[in-house]
Amino acid sequence: xxxxxxxxKEELLQERQNLEAKFxxxxxxxxxxxxxxxxxxxxxxxxxxxxxxAVNSESDLKCExxxxxxxxxxxxxxxxxxxxxxxxxxxxxxxxxxxxxSSLNIMYDTVSRSYTHGVMGSTPWCKLDRVKFLCxxxxxxxxxxxxxxxxxxxxxxxxxxxGPDMDLVEEYxxxxxxxxxxxxxxxxxxxxxxxxxxETVKRFAALKPAARDFRIFWDNAYALHHxxxxxxDALPEILSECEKAGNPDMVYEFCSTSKISFPGAxxxxxISSRANLEExxxxxxxxxxxxxxxxxxxxVRYFKDADxxxxxxxxxxLFLRPKFETVLDTLEKELGGLKIGxxxxxxxxxxxxxxxxxxxxxxxxxxxxxxxxxxxxxGATYPYKKDPQDSNIRIAPSFPTPEELALATEVFVLSVxxxxxxxxxxxxx
Amino acid sequence: xxxxxxxxKEELLQERQNLEAKFxxxxxxxxxxxxxxxxxxxxxxxxxxxxxxAVNSESDLKCExxxxxxxxxxxxxxxxxxxxxxxxxxxxxxxxxxxxxSSLNIMYDTVSRSYTHGVMGSTPWCKLDRVKFLCxxxxxxxxxxxxxxxxxxxxxxxxxxxGPDMDLVEEYxxxxxxxxxxxxxxxxxxxxxxxxxxETVKRFAALKPAARDFRIFWDNAYALHHxxxxxxDALPEILSECEKAGNPDMVYEFCSTSKISFPGAxxxxxISSRANLEExxxxxxxxxxxxxxxxxxxxVRYFKDADxxxxxxxxxxLFLRPKFETVLDTLEKELGGLKIGxxxxxxxxxxxxxxxxxxxxxxxxxxxxxxxxxxxxxGATYPYKKDPQDSNIRIAPSFPTPEELALATEVFVLSVxxxxxxxxxxxxx
Numbered sequence: 122x123x124x125x126x127x128x129x130k131e132e133l134l135q136e137r138q139n140l141e142a143k144f145x146x147x148x149x150x151x152x153x154x155x156x157x158x159x160x161x162x163x164x165x166x167x168x169x170x171x172x173x174x175a176v177n178s179e180s181d182l183k184c185e186x187x188x189x190x191x192x193x194x195x196x197x198x199x200x201x202x203x204x205x206x207x208x209x210x211x212x213x214x215x216x217x218x219x220x221x222x223s224s225l226n227i228m229y230d231t232v233s234r235s236y237t238h239g240v241m242g243s244t245p246w247c248k249l250d251r252v253k254f255l256c257x258x259x260x261x262x263x264x265x266x267x268x269x270x271x272x273x274x275x276x277x278x279x280x281x282x283x284g285p286d287m288d289l290v291e292e293y294x295x296x297x298x299x300x301x302x303x304x305x306x307x308x309x310x311x312x313x314x315x316x317x318x319x320e321t322v323k324r325f326a327a328l329k330p331a332a333r334d335f336r337i338f339w340d341n342a343y344a345l346h347h348x349x350x351x352x353x354d355a356l357p358e359i360l361s362e363c364e365k366a367g368n369p370d371m372v373y374e375f376c377s378t379s380k381i382s383f384p385g386a387x388x389x390x391x392i393s394s395r396a397n398l399e400e401x402x403x404x405x406x407x408x409x410x411x412x413x414x415x416x417x418x419x420x421v422r423y424f425k426d427a428d429x430x431x432x433x434x435x436x437x438x439l440f441l442r443p444k445f446e447t448v449l450d451t452l453e454k455e456l457g458g459l460k461i462g463x464x465x466x467x468x469x470x471x472x473x474x475x476x477x478x479x480x481x482x483x484x485x486x487x488x489x490x491x492x493x494x495x496x497x498x499x500g501a502t503y504p505y506k507k508d509p510q511d512s513n514i515r516i517a518p519s520f521p522t523p524e525e526l527a528l529a530t531e532v533f534v535l536s537v538x539x540x541x542x543x544x545x546x547x548x549x550x
Numbered sequence: 551x552x553x554x555x556x557x558x559k560e561e562l563l564q565e566r567q568n569l570e571a572k573f574x575x576x577x578x579x580x581x582x583x584x585x586x587x588x589x590x591x592x593x594x595x596x597x598x599x600x601x602x603x604a605v606n607s608e609s610d611l612k613c614e615x616x617x618x619x620x621x622x623x624x625x626x627x628x629x630x631x632x633x634x635x636x637x638x639x640x641x642x643x644x645x646x647x648x649x650x651x652s653s654l655n656i657m658y659d660t661v662s663r664s665y666t667h668g669v670m671g672s673t674p675w676c677k678l679d680r681v682k683f684l685c686x687x688x689x690x691x692x693x694x695x696x697x698x699x700x701x702x703x704x705x706x707x708x709x710x711x712x713g714p715d716m717d718l719v720e721e722y723x724x725x726x727x728x729x730x731x732x733x734x735x736x737x738x739x740x741x742x743x744x745x746x747x748x749e750t751v752k753r754f755a756a757l758k759p760a761a762r763d764f765r766i767f768w769d770n771a772y773a774l775h776h777x778x779x780x781x782x783d784a785l786p787e788i789l790s791e792c793e794k795a796g797n798p799d800m801v802y803e804f805c806s807t808s809k810i811s812f813p814g815a816x817x818x819x820x821i822s823s824r825a826n827l828e829e830x831x832x833x834x835x836x837x838x839x840x841x842x843x844x845x846x847x848x849x850v851r852y853f854k855d856a857d858x859x860x861x862x863x864x865x866x867x868l869f870l871r872p873k874f875e876t877v878l879d880t881l882e883k884e885l886g887g888l889k890i891g892x893x894x895x896x897x898x899x900x901x902x903x904x905x906x907x908x909x910x911x912x913x914x915x916x917x918x919x920x921x922x923x924x925x926x927x928x929g930a931t932y933p934y935k936k937d938p939q940d941s942n943i944r945i946a947p948s949f950p951t952p953e954e955l956a957l958a959t960e961v962f963v964l965s966v967x968x969x970x971x972x973x974x975x976x977x978x979x
Contacts, residue, residue: 158622160622161621163618163621166618166620166621169620171607172607173605173607173609173844174606174607176602177602177606178600178602178603180602189592189595190814190815191595191598191812191815192589192595192812192813192814193587193589193813193814194814221841221842222650222841222842223839223840223841225837225839226837226838230837233662233666236666237665237666237700238699245676247666247674247676247677248676263839267836267837270667271666379839383620383621383844384621384839385619385620385621385622385623385840385841385842385843385844386619386620386842386843386844404699407658407692407695407696407699408655408659409652409654409655409658410652410654410692410808410814411652412650412651412652412814413650413814413815413845414814414815415602415812415815416815416842416845
């Protein structure tokens with residue numbers, strides 16, 4: 122297809138007329154579609170139903186150390202749940218604390234604890250004039266929101282094809298003692314689906330932070346969330362890399378089963394050095410009598426072991442793969458060659474990231490809404506919801522049915538085309 | 551029995567000799583007993599097992615508004631869980647946010663939020679030179695620990711038979727703007743089992759705090775935890791009392807099903823004014839994607855309604871009542887008239903509070919340990935673990951079997967007697 126930018130005004134006006142007719146058609150359907158959040162579909166959740174029987178009234182409620190999961194105790198998790206997370210993330214159970222249902226909550230609490238109590242004896246961040254966090258962009262809105270809530274200054278770090286721009290990361294981290302952390306989704310990251318390369322991971326591990334309370338917030342949310350059995354991204358294990366590089370305490374790794382079992386009813390974990398976990402436990406011992414151990418037991422009894430989880434993930438992929446392909450194939454077919462947008466074909470995760478012509482993202486989201494399609498708000502993938510290029514849009518294909526998703530993608534590409542034509546025509550004037 | 555303090559030295563020495571023989575007997579049994587924490591017994595927990603089948607793989611996972619409890623959403627709880635808590639605590643569902651498994655966690659987060667972000671626009675407590683909390687004593691160690699962690703100054707308020715010394719509370723709250731809160735367990739309180747009188751509640755509601763960000767932390771942990779069907783304490787509903795007194799936003803009420811269903815696998819709630827909940831929701835929206843709604847659904851499906859919970863509590867009482875009576879009857883029989891200790895006969899809750907002769911509590915706890923009995927650490931019921939009288943000991947009769955508890959109480963009274971004799975003899979010299 123001939124790129125829009127190479128077409129004449131007349132050609133563009135003609136194209137616009139055709140597209141508008143199609144768009145009006147779509148609008149007339151009274152659609153109510155939503156590809157804004159990374160939610161599994163109702164059908165996809167059915168595959169985890171067996172979990173609900175894994176602990177029942179006939180079950181032995183003791184975990185492997187003989188303690189009763191239905192009573193108080195074992196504040197930092199039951200042994201077999203620690204082992205399951207350890208096996209999945211390639212660490213030792215000693216590096217795991219099992220929490221409640223939400224890894225985001227662990228991240229929030231970790232930032233909040235650093236703010237109120239510092240990190241291993243450092244000055245509490247609330248007592249500092251400036252605290253900065255690095256934010257690879259585009260990235261996950263909820264990460265940015267956590268640090269924004271604590272008045273932390275958020276600094277954009279552009280993503281490259283193999284991870285964040287490490288030259289820039291090194292410059293900030295190694296030189297500025299106000300830089301206390303960086304948000305990372307290292308595998309099938311949100312929203313682009315990129316996995317950090319081995320070199321990127323090693324450069325992370327080899328950072329020489331100016332601040333001794335600098336920590337990498339390594340949100341390994343999609344560690345096991347492959348779309349293809351035969352094409353899987355691999356990510357080096359970060360704890361051992363940091364240890365090898367002489368930075369054993371530099372990373373907090375977070376994960377959960379929210380997109381393995383049930384969103385909101387899964388189990389989350391913090392994975393870090395013994396010293397970091399010791400500090401987390403000091404908070405835990407004051408904060409709670411412990412997390413839901415019956416739900417931990419439920420998960421371990423159901424999945425049995427790491428292989429059990431990996432097998433389960435193949436079933437999730439059966440739902441997700443065709444949805445990703447629907448969107449990606451449509452983008453390719455409808456937008457390929459037009460030079461009005463770019464995207465990456467991820468091999469896992471929950472998102473597709475679309476970069477429109479600069480200055481078009483908000484207009485595309487608004488246009489799509491006219492036809493009943495809800496997209497993630499433009500700018501959401503940037504700190505303070507400010508995309509400096511107004512270009513990035515996150516697409517979450519998981520929730521709609523395949524039929525709805527096909528319609529949604531159709532509305533999306535129409536919206537992209539119409540807004541892009543207007544932009545190009547505007548530039549001609 | 552003749553009070554020890556009225557006996558001659560010779561009589562006391564003789565008594566000591568008899569007691570020591572019995573104590574050596576007990577020691578010889580190699581006991582391993584624990585009456586230190588308010589944990590339900592294994593047998594008691596069996597009564598809640600049906601809960602584990604209430605949501606299973608065949609269940610409809612939609613709650614009454616048609617939304618799917620197994621997916622993201624409904625951050626502040628499912629409607630029927632809000633209603634259940636509302637009915638139990640005599641408020642409206644609009645006054646309820648349902649959280650995860652731990653009310654202590656809600657309390658911690660509430661203090662932490664006030665520390666980092668203030669209360670409805672007030673200066674964050676971390677920016678203030680002094681923040682004070684009132685602590686009715688003896689009280690709950692974990693409350694005190696939460697505020698201690700944030701460097702808040704803890705002030706002892708003596709408990710009277712109908713609640714905290716309200717003259718003192720009024721003086722502090724109404725005059726000192728550094729006083730930001732008070733920890734209350736208003737019903738069958740920990741450790742004495744006292745329920746606040748109607749007058750006390752009304753005086754709480756009518757406080758005129760010098761600090762506009764003063765809040766009552768009303769931990770209604772034992773609201774439904776009666777020992778007797780025909781002798782139940784009644785507590786006026788605090789939200790409506792505060793509203794009537796012109797202080798609609800002055801109270802946060804906390805509760806959970808930890809001692810209704812399963813400790814650690816229950817559901818907790820925050821009950822407060824709409825404005826306070828609005829502020830809590832702002833934090834929640836950043837902190838988590840929501841709590842475990844399947845566990846909320848499990849509880850509602852199992853208990854059905856408030857009456858279902860109340861019926862269930864009668865089964866708990868069947869286990870607890872004889873245990874309380876074992877301890878109380880033994881105290882009466884063995885210590886009555888000796889004037890070496892006092893206690894109250896509670897009608898609910900999980901604890902019995904024992905006041906030894908001043909300066910004896912630590913020694914009694916140590917003595918009991920010699921014979922294999924673990925008691926709550928002396929001083930634990932006071933802020934900073936400092937009981938100024940070294941007098942109070944908390945007894946938690948719920949966990950041991952009846953046979954173990956009988957032995958434990960025997961060791962306890964022997965320890966009390968021996969330590970008291972030594973104390974009195976020491977005073978004679």
